[in-house]
Amino acid sequence: MAAAKWISSVALTAALAIAGGKPAIADDCNVEHGAEVAKRCVACHAIDIDAISKVGPPLIGVVGRQAASYPDFKYSRALRAITTTWTAEELDQFLAAPQKYVRGTSMAFAGLRKEEERADLICFLQTLNAATTDK
Numbered sequence: 001m002a003a004a005k006w007i008s009s010v011a012l013t014a015a016l017a018i019a020g021g022k023p024a025i026a027d028d029c030n031v032e033h034g035a036e037v038a039k040r041c042v043a044c045h046a047i048d049i050d051a052i053s054k055v056g057p058p059l060i061g062v063v064g065r066q067a068a069s070y071p072d073f074k075y076s077r078a079l080r081a082i083t084t085t086w087t088a089e090e091l092d093q094f095l096a097a098p099q100k101y102v103r104g105t106s107m108a109f110a111g112l113r114k115e116e117e118r119a120d121l122i123c124f125l126q127t128l129n130a131a132t133t134d135k
């Protein structure tokens with residue numbers, strides 16, 4: 001299949017884009033690497049189609065979703081107070097340092113310091129969105 005080749009070529013593009021100091025853009029990334037990074041989230045977040053709330057809300061569909069809007073999930077007061085829509089850019093900032101971005105969040109995760117990890121992870125999260133609309 002052409003997919004593997006496509007993935008390695010976009011990974012290269014992503015590396016170049018990051019080296020050039022451009023913001024992480026969804027199309028330029030390594031989805032496979034993003035799926036690896038997402039393993040750090042699954043203790044607390046469902047990433048599959050069943051979309052059940054665990055310690056945190058499901059991440060399927062989170063890109064483009066209004067913050068703190070997953071039905072029936074008990075968000076912290078801090079997260080409910082923000083009016084962000086989770087665009088790739090906002091997610092990038094949040095995931096770099098969750099407690100800094102949303103002071104008082106109940107997400108007990110230190111953050112992903114590497115820009116490349118965040119970019120690839122966000123691309124992976126976007127593929128989850130696509131999976132829901134493909135059905």
Ligand code: HEC
Pocket residue numbers: 037038040041042043044045055056057059062066067068069070074075076077078079080086091095104105106107108109112121
């Ligand atoms: C230790 C558990 C834990 C880990 C690990 C964790 N999260 Fe969370 N996450 C939470 C909790 C709890 C919330 C709800 C926070 C609140 O209400 O303040 C949350 C909220 C979020 C939100 C906001 C969702 C919304 O509906 O507004 C996003 C996005 C998110 N997490 C992404 C991630 C990603 C991506 C990872 C992996 C890199 C991750 N989280 C790792 C527990 C975790």
